[in-house]
Amino acid sequence: MTDAPAEQGRQTAWTLPEDLEAVRTALIEWYADDHRSFPWRETDDAYEILVSEVMSQQTQLGRVVEAWEAFLERWPTTADLAAADRSAVVGFWTSHSLGYNNRAKYLHEAAQQVEAEYDGEFPETPDELEELMGVGPYTANAVSSFAFNAGDAVVDTNVKRVVYRAFDIPDDDDAFETAANRLMPDGRSRVWNNAIMELGGVACEKTPRCDEAGCPWREWCHAYQTGDFTAPDVPTQPSFEGSRRQFRGRVIRLLDEHDEMELDTLGHRIRVDYAPDGEHGREWLRGLLSDLSDDGLVQVEKRSDRTIVRLR
Structure with a gap:
């Protein structure tokens, strides 16, 4: 084994296989034989x-x-x-x-x-x-x-899961970055990053499909040998339903359909419980529009006794 830091314990010490060329070749050949087809993979x-x-x-x-x-x-x-x-x-x-x-x-x-x-x-x-x-x-x-073809190793959630399971890399961003870059063959970032992300996407998923997907790393994989398929926690996104993000999207959709809308008309259209002086009324809506204005997405204009909203 190679690349072992001096510290001991799963959270500090880790190694990569000594025959890295065999590891690299196995993954690249697996990817070349069969992978999901996405149009952006066919362009440079x-x-x-x-x-x-x-x-x-x-x-x-x-x-x-x-x-x-x-x-x-x-x-x-x-x-x-x-x-x-x-x-x-x-x-x-x-x-x-x-x-x-x-x-x-x-x-x-x-x-x-x-x-x-x-x-x-x-x-x-x-x-x-x-x-x-x-x-x-x-x-x-x-x-x-x-x-x-000039990048470093891509380290996304799938790649972290793969190297964590396959080579017992600790759940640490620096360790993931270091291991991923040591694994990647020089000058082959295009095919390598596509291949290792594909491995995480179709074989080393949250529920692994090692044999069904023909994982090319089974002979080296710590998880496959031990049966321990734990992986780093994946942060969960906040609920979309009822979120500010949902209402921001509704505002943009409505303004895309209309040249402009009056403030209260917009409010009633984006939520059924809108009441101008209520909890989810003009003050709440103005705060939402202020965020969108700061992002350069909407424009709010005062006209006599009316407030008009439009896309920028």
């Missing part, structure tokens, strides 16, 4: 990959395909997206139930950055990609990996 276009990564942050991959294809049909290049009206982009995002609407806003702004600051050519390294609006370390590394 950084813009198309960025769109898929942003859409996938809150949406199951199966549902992303239709939205991704429709989005790229409407705005096929960064230049097209940069020139688009932001309200149209946000309206698309909402109509396809793609999660937080500010991600659409940031994607629109990132396209404008690429056009204005990079002459329409995407930067290639994770550090450079992080300069784009709304692009954090994970997304930057994913785009660098899948578009330019």
